[in-house]
Amino acid sequence: MTVIANQISESLVKTLPGSAYSDPDLFAREQELIFGQMWFCAVSSAEIGKAGSFRTVQIGGESILLTRSRTGDARGFFNICRHRGAKLCTEEAGEVARSFQCPYHAWTYDLDGKLVAAPNLTKMPDIDRVEYGLRKVHVREWLGYVWVSLAERPPSFEDTVIGDVRTRLGDVESLERYGVENLQLGKRITYDVKANWKLIIENFMECYHCATIHPELTEVLPEFADGLAAQYFVGHGALFGEDIKGFTVDGSEGLDKIPGVTEGQDRRYYAVTVRPQVFLNMVPDHVIVHRMYPLAPDRTIVECDWLFLPEVVESGVDLSKSVELFHRVNQQDFEACERCQAATDSRVYADGGVLVPSEHHIAEFHNWVLDQLNRDA
Numbered sequence: 001m002t003v004i005a006n007q008i009s010e011s012l013v014k015t016l017p018g019s020a021y022s023d024p025d026l027f028a029r030e031q032e033l034i035f036g037q038m039w040f041c042a043v044s045s046a047e048i049g050k051a052g053s054f055r056t057v058q059i060g061g062e063s064i065l066l067t068r069s070r071t072g073d074a075r076g077f078f079n080i081c082r083h084r085g086a087k088l089c090t091e092e093a094g095e096v097a098r099s100f101q102c103p104y105h106a107w108t109y110d111l112d113g114k115l116v117a118a119p120n121l122t123k124m125p126d127i128d129r130v131e132y133g134l135r136k137v138h139v140r141e142w143l144g145y146v147w148v149s150l151a152e153r154p155p156s157f158e159d160t161v162i163g164d165v166r167t168r169l170g171d172v173e174s175l176e177r178y179g180v181e182n183l184q185l186g187k188r189i190t191y192d193v194k195a196n197w198k199l200i201i202e203n204f205m206e207c208y209h210c211a212t213i214h215p216e217l218t219e220v221l222p223e224f225a226d227g228l229a230a231q232y233f234v235g236h237g238a239l240f241g242e243d244i245k246g247f248t249v250d251g252s253e254g255l256d257k258i259p260g261v262t263e264g265q266d267r268r269y270y271a272v273t274v275r276p277q278v279f280l281n282m283v284p285d286h287v288i289v290h291r292m293y294p295l296a297p298d299r300t301i302v303e304c305d306w307l308f309l310p311e312v313v314e315s316g317v318d319l320s321k322s323v324e325l326f327h328r329v330n331q332q333d334f335e336a337c338e339r340c341q342a343a344t345d346s347r348v349y350a351d352g353g354v355l356v357p358s359e360h361h362i363a364e365f366h367n368w369v370l371d372q373l374n375r376d377a
Contacts (some may be wrong), residue, residue, distance in 0.1 A: 001342075006086060006332050009160065010280070010356040011356060011357055011372050012355065012356065013354065013355040013363045014351075014352060014355075015348065015352040015353045015355055015362075015363075015366065016198070016352050016364075016369075017349075017350060017351055017352045018343070018344040018345060018346065018349035018350050018351075018352060019344070019345075019350070020196075020198065020344075021195075021196040021198060021199060021297065021298075021340075021341060021344040022157055022196070022297050022298060022341075022344040022345050023117075023163070023297065024296075024297055024369065026297075026373075027105075027196075027294070027296065027297040028061070028199050029373055030294070030369075030373065031060045031294070032060065032061065032373075033115065033372055033373055033375060034060075034276050034373070035059055035060035035061075035067060035152065035206060035276060035277070035294065035373050036059070036060025036061060036062065036150045037060070037108065037149065037154075037155070037372075038095075038149065038151075038153070038154075038155060038160060038275070038276055038372075039140065039147045039148070039149050039154065039155065039157055039160055039161050040059050040060070040147060040148055040149065040150075040276075041145050041147050041185065041274070041321060042055075042057050042059065042064065042066055042076070042145070042146050042148050042276060042291075043055045043066050043145065043146050044143070044144060044145050044146070044185065045074070045141055045144050045146055045181075046184075046185065047093065048064075048066055048067055048068045048074060048146065049068070050067075050068060050070070050095075051068050051069060051070045051072070051111060052095050052096045052097060052098065052111060053067065053072040053093075053094075053095045054066060054067040054093065054095065054096065054100075054258070055067075055092065055093045056079050056087060056089050056091070056092055056093070056130075057293065058295060059148065059150060059293075060150055061109055061148055062078060062079075062150060063078070063079035063087060063099070064076055064077070064078065064079060064081075064148060064150070065077045065078070065079040065088060065089055065134070066139075066148070067096075067100075067108060068111070069111045069112050072109055074139050074141055074146045075111065075112060075113065075136070075139060076136065076137040076138070076139045076146070076148045076204040077113050077134035077136055077137065077249065078134065078135045078137065078150075079111075080134075080135070081102040081104065081105075081107050082107065082115070082132045082133070082134065082135070083102065083104070083105055083118070084104060084354070086102050086103070086104040088100055088109075088134070090100055090103070096111075098110065098111070099111070099116060099117075101117075101220040102130075104145050105118070105260060106118060106119055106311055107294060109133060109295070111305060112133075112238060113133045113134035113135075113136055114129055114130055114133045115127070115129040115130075115132045115133045116129065119343070123279075131221060137149065137150050137344070138150075138151070138154045139206070140157055141243060142157075142161070142162075142181075143180040143181050143280075143289075144180055144181040144182070144183065144307075145291075147161065153254075158220075158314055160275070160311075161274055162274055163272065164272065164274045165272055165274065165280075166272070167271045168231060168234065168235070168236070168271075169233075169235055169270065170234050170235035170274065174265070174270070174278070175236070175282070176260075177258075177260035177261055177262060177265065178257070178258050178260060178261065178282050178287055179258060179259075179260050180280075180287050180289075182310070183258075183286070183307035183308060183309060183310070184307065184308060184309070184310040184313045184314075185305055185306070185307060185313070186286070186306045186307065186308040186312070186313045186319045186322075186323070187305075187306040187319060187323045188303060188306070189303075189304050189306065189323075189327060190302070190303050191301070191302040191303065191304065191330060191331075191334055192299070192301055193299070193300045193302055193305075193334045193337060193338065194298055194299055194338045194341060195226075195298060195299075195300060195334065195337035195338050195340065195341040196294075196298060196300065196302045196337075196341060196344070197277065197292050197294040198369065199337040199338050199340050199341060200292060200300055200302065200319065200333070200334070201273060201275075201276075201292075201356065202362050202365065203333050203336060204231075204233050204271070204273060204279050204290075205229065205273055205338055205359075205362055205365065206229050206232075206259065206358065206359045206361075206362060207224045207227055207228060207229035207230075207232075207358070208227045208230075208356060208358050208359055209336060210224040210225060210227065210229070211224070211225040211227065213332045213333075213335075213336055214329055214332055216290055216325055216328050216329070217325070217328075219241065219244075219251060220241060220244050220247060220248075220251055220269075221238040221239070221240065221241070221269055222241045222242060223238050223239060224238060227358045227367045228358050229271070229358075230269060230271050231271050231272070231361070232358065232361055233275060234308060236270075237265065237268030237269055237270040237282075238269045238270075239267060240266055240268070240269070242269040244267075246284075246285065246321075246322070247269060247283040247285070247286070247322065248321040248324075248325055249320050249321050249322075249324040249325040249328065250321060252313050252321060254283075254284065254285040254286075254314050254322060255285045255308060255309075255312050255317065255319070255322060256285060256309055256311070257284045257285050258284065258285060258286075258287075258309060259286050263282065265282075266284050267284065268284075269282070269283050273365075275365075275368065277291060277292040277293070277294070278290065278291055278292075281326065285308065285312075285322070286306055286307055286308045286322055287303045287307045288304065288307070288326050289304070289307065289308055290302055290304050290330075291303045291304075291305075291356065292365070298341050302330070304326070304327075304330060306319065306322065306323050306326070308322075315347065320331060328349045358360075
């Protein structure tokens with residue numbers, strides 16, 4: 001694949017070629033070198049809130065089992081029995097009392113992955129129960145989510161994940177003021193998007209399309225109608241419209257403000273892309289977290305969480321106006337991405353398209369992707 005971001009005029013920059021969004025071989029390479037190596041935001045910590053609760057997710061071509069040990073630590077394993085390679089847990093989520101048992105030959109592993117039982121195991125005293133335990137993946141909890149890396153030697157979490165936040169906001173403290181790890185899930189919507197994961201990131205990074213397809217969003221954030229997204233500027237948050245009272249679908253009053261939000265952050269929307277698959281959206285009274293699970297060149301599952309103060313969620317107050325605004329934005333964005341996906345194999349788009357000045361920062365993302373894919377070249 002050819003390196004892009006070639007300046008073809010003062011106004012226009014080349015994009016990736018169309019095949020970058022549809023080629024199965026390239027997608028497999030991305031699964032191996034990007035999603036199979038970098039830190040991946042897998043599940044919310046609350047989903048494995050107690051010992052034995054688990055969730056399985058697809059990451060970088062691998063099924064990964066996330067659980068919590070009896071000591072309260074998050075654990076991650078390849079969801080593969082060490083005996084004959086059967087899939088250990090076939091359910092997406094659930095809870096076990098003390099161990100995971102393979103449904104094929106009953107090899108059994110404790111919550112730390114150690115092999116604890118198997119038929120006739122006592123007659124095989126030479127088997128090392130740790131060596132033949134489940135293969136672990138690296139795990140880190142941050143912002144109330146469990147992040148994993150399948151790499152043998154994962155990249156620095158500080159330099160990559162936290163580094164993306166620092167690059168966008170200018171510091172990490174601006175995000176920490178929202179206390180995301182202390183917020184509670186108010187609503188989750190899962191979207192099955194028939195588009196490549198890169199198209200979704202590109203769409204989220206720019207607002208050249210906002211005036212065209214986001215009438216509700218531009219009503220709340222009028223500056224977005226001018227085409228420059230918040231992510232175009234370091235540390236910038238888009239200001240609510242003068243008559244807008246809250247980040248709601250009709251601009252009406254929002255909910256209880258997050259206590260740590262400063263006066264400078266009040267009445268502003270901030271967005272951060274954490275490569276390769278997380279979007280963070282912060283407003284005064286809630287935080288929206290998107291996590292992508294790329295499953296095919298033209299299919300991406302997106303889980304979107306709306307997080308509020310625990311007392312707000314527990315009060316039973318109606319959250320629908322706050323949820324509906326970004327739900328509509330998601331629907332509008334994903335429909336646009338699917339329209340683009342349909343043309344990626346066209347001969348007309350074989351060489352790709354172009355980026356206008358307000359989209360030039362997307363070229364940095366394209367070159368980042370290429371750098372990851374060329375690491376072992």
